[in-house]
Amino acid sequence: MLDHTTHLASMLKRPDLLIERALVGGEWIEAEGGRTFDVTNPARGDVIARVPDLGRAEIARAIDAAHASQKAWAARTGKERARVLRRWHDLMMEHQEDLAVLMTAEQGKPLAESRGEVAYGAAYVEWFGEEAKRVYGETIPGHMPDKRITVLKQPIGVAAGITPWNFPNAMIARKVAPALAAGCAFVSRPASQTPLSALAMAKLAEEAGVPAGVFSVVTTMDASGAGKEFCENSKVRKLTFTGSTEVGRILLRQAADQVMKCSMELGGNAPFIVFDDADLDAAVQGAIVSKFRNNGQTCVCANRIYVQAGVYDAFATKLAEAVGRMKVGDGLEAGTDLGPLIEPKAVAKVREHLEDAVAKGAKVLTGGHGDPLGEQFFAPTIVTGATREMKVAREETFGPFAPLFRFADEADVIEQANDTIFGLACYFYARDLSRVIRVQEALEYGMVGVNTGIISTEVAPFGGVKQSGLGREGSRHGIEDYLEMKYVCTQV
Ligand SMILES: NC(=O)C1=CN([C@@H]2O[C@H](COP(=O)(O)OP(=O)(O)OC[C@H]3O[C@@H](n4cnc5c(N)ncnc54)[C@H](OP(=O)(O)O)[C@@H]3O)[C@@H](O)[C@H]2O)C=CC1
Ligand SMILES: O=C(O)[C@H](O)CS(=O)(=O)O
Numbered sequence: 001m002l003d004h005t006t007h008l009a010s011m012l013k014r015p016d017l018l019i020e021r022a023l024v025g026g027e028w029i030e031a032e033g034g035r036t037f038d039v040t041n042p043a044r045g046d047v048i049a050r051v052p053d054l055g056r057a058e059i060a061r062a063i064d065a066a067h068a069s070q071k072a073w074a075a076r077t078g079k080e081r082a083r084v085l086r087r088w089h090d091l092m093m094e095h096q097e098d099l100a101v102l103m104t105a106e107q108g109k110p111l112a113e114s115r116g117e118v119a120y121g122a123a124y125v126e127w128f129g130e131e132a133k134r135v136y137g138e139t140i141p142g143h144m145p146d147k148r149i150t151v152l153k154q155p156i157g158v159a160a161g162i163t164p165w166n167f168p169n170a171m172i173a174r175k176v177a178p179a180l181a182a183g184c185a186f187v188s189r190p191a192s193q194t195p196l197s198a199l200a201m202a203k204l205a206e207e208a209g210v211p212a213g214v215f216s217v218v219t220t221m222d223a224s225g226a227g228k229e230f231c232e233n234s235k236v237r238k239l240t241f242t243g244s245t246e247v248g249r250i251l252l253r254q255a256a257d258q259v260m261k262c263s264m265e266l267g268g269n270a271p272f273i274v275f276d277d278a279d280l281d282a283a284v285q286g287a288i289v290s291k292f293r294n295n296g297q298t299c300v301c302a303n304r305i306y307v308q309a310g311v312y313d314a315f316a317t318k319l320a321e322a323v324g325r326m327k328v329g330d331g332l333e334a335g336t337d338l339g340p341l342i343e344p345k346a347v348a349k350v351r352e353h354l355e356d357a358v359a360k361g362a363k364v365l366t367g368g369h370g371d372p373l374g375e376q377f378f379a380p381t382i383v384t385g386a387t388r389e390m391k392v393a394r395e396e397t398f399g400p401f402a403p404l405f406r407f408a409d410e411a412d413v414i415e416q417a418n419d420t421i422f423g424l425a426c427y428f429y430a431r432d433l434s435r436v437i438r439v440q441e442a443l444e445y446g447m448v449g450v451n452t453g454i455i456s457t458e459v460a461p462f463g464g465v466k467q468s469g470l471g472r473e474g475s476r477h478g479i480e481d482y483l484e485m486k487y488v489c490t491q492v
Contacts, residue, residue: 025065026212286453
C-alpha cells in the first residue's frame with residue numbers, strides 16, 4: 001500500500017535519503033513508544049514524512065554518545081578530519097538534486113533556491129575542511145629568562161545546535177562543519193518544520209566517514225525541552241543558535257547557569273538605502289534579491305527600503321515593474337520565483353504589517369493580497385509612504401512585503417537606518433566614493449552590502465551586532481567559536 005512518503009520518495013534518485021528516523025549515537029532510532037510528528041509540504045499541506053518525536057532522555061543519549069566519541073575524533077589529525085569533511089562536501093554535491101527536492105518539499109522555497117542553498121551549505125563544509133588543517137597556536141617570547149610561553153588551541157568538546165526552518169541545510173552546515181573541523185562532536189536539533197534536510201545531511205556525513213556519535217540529529221516537537229537539555233547537560237560546552245532574538249534571549253539566560261560558550265545568529269531589520277546618485281537599475285535588482293530571496297524569509301532580507309526624494313518615484317516605478325514579473329507558485333514547479341510562506345502565522349505577520357502601514361497612511365503600489373493557490377501564499381507587495389511610526393519600521397516582517405520610505409539627506413537616513421535594536425545586515429547603493437566610505441562606517445551593522453543585495457558567502461564573517469547576535473560564522477573566524485585557547489607557561 002502506498003504510504004505518505006511514496007510520492008516524495010519517487011522523486012529521489014536515492015529514496016533512502018528520505019529518512020523517518022533520528023540519528024542518535026550512530027544508530028537510526030524511533031522515539032520511545034513510537035511517538036512521531038508530521039512534516040508537511042507548505043505548498044500543498046500534505047504530510048510528506050513522520051519523524052521521531054524524541055524526549056529529553058533520548059537527547060541526553062545523543063549528548064552522551066557525543067561526549068564518548070569526541071576525544072578520539074579530536075585525536076585525529078586536522079588533515080584526517082579535513083579528508084572526511086571533503087568527502088561529506090562531495091557527497092552533498094553529488095546528491096544536490098535530492099537534497100534540494102527534500103528541502104523544497106519541506107520548506108517551500110523554489111527548487112532553484114534549494115539547489116543554491118545545498119551548494120552554499122556544502123561550501124561551508126569544504127571551507128572548514130580546509131580550515132581543519134590551519135588551527136594554529138602561537139609561541140610568545142618569555143617574560144622572564146627561565147620561562148617559555150606557548151598558546152594552544154583545543155576543541156571545546158561537545159557542541160549543540162538549534163537551527164531554524166528558513167535555511168534547513170546551510171544553517172546546519174555552517175555550525176556542524178567548523179565544530180567537526182575543530183575536533184568537536186555535535187548534536188543538532190533542526191526546526192520541527194524542516195527536519196528532513198538535516199537527516200539526509202547526517203546520512204551523507206555517516207557515509208563520508210564521520211564516526212558514530214560525533215554527529216547526531218535529534219528530532220523533536222519539544223523545542224524548549226531540547227534547549228533546556230542542551231543548556232543544563234554538563235557534557236555540553238557550546239551552544240549555537242540561529243533564530244529569533246526572542247528565543248536567543250531565552251537560550252542565553254538558560255546557558256548562563258553553566259557559563260556556556262554561545263554563538264547567536266538572531267533577528268534582523270535590514271535597511272536598504274538608495275541614494276540619488278545610485279544606479280537605479282542595479283538598485284532594483286539588488287532590492288529584488290535582498291527582499292524576496294526565500295520569499296523574504298531570511299534574517300538578512302531588506303526589511304525597510306529607504307529611497308532619496310529625488311529618485312523615489314523613478315525607483316518605485318521600476319521596482320513595481322520588476323516585482324510584477326515575479327511568479328508565485330509551488331516551489332517544485334519550474335518558473336516559480338516565490339513559494340509559500342512556511343506556515344499560516346507567517347502570512348498573518350505579513351498581513352499585520354501591511355494593514356498597520358495602510359492604516360497609518362501607506363499606499364499599496366502592487367500586491368497587498370493573498371493568492372488563489374492557497375492560504376500560505378501571498379502576493380509580493382510594495383507600499384509607498386512608509387514612515388517610522390509603522391510596525392514594519394521596528395519589526396522583522398519575514399515575508400514578501402517591501403515598504404518604501406522617503407528620505408531627504410545622508411544624516412536623515414543614517415539616523416533612521418540605525419534606529420533599531422537590531423544590527424545584522426544593511427545595504428546601500430551610491431556611487432560617490434566619499435559617500436560610500438562615510439555611510440559604510442556610519443551604519444551600525446555587522447554586515448554591509450555596498451551596491452549589492454546579496455552578501456552571504458562562506459569566506460566572510462557572517463554575524464550581527466546589538467541584538468542581532470553574538471559571534472561570527474564562516475570565514476577564518478568561524479572556527480574560533482569551537483576552540484578554547486590554552487596558555488602554557490613552562491619553567492626551563
Ligand atoms: N536569524 C534568522 O535566521 C532567523 C530569524 N527568525 C526570526 O524569528 C521569527 C520567528 O520565526 P521562528 O521560526 O518562529 O523562529 P524561532 O526563533 O521561534 O525558531 C527558531 C528555532 O528555535 C526553536 N525554538 C523555539 N523556541 C525555543 C525554545 N524555547 N528553546 C529552544 N529552541 C526553541 C524552534 O523550534 P520549532 O520551530 O520546532 O518550534 C526553531 O528550531 C521570524 O519571524 C524571524 O523574525 C526566524 C528564523 C531564522
Ligand atoms: O538565517 C538566515 O536568514 C541566513 O543566515 C541567511 S543567509 O546566510 O542564507 O544569507
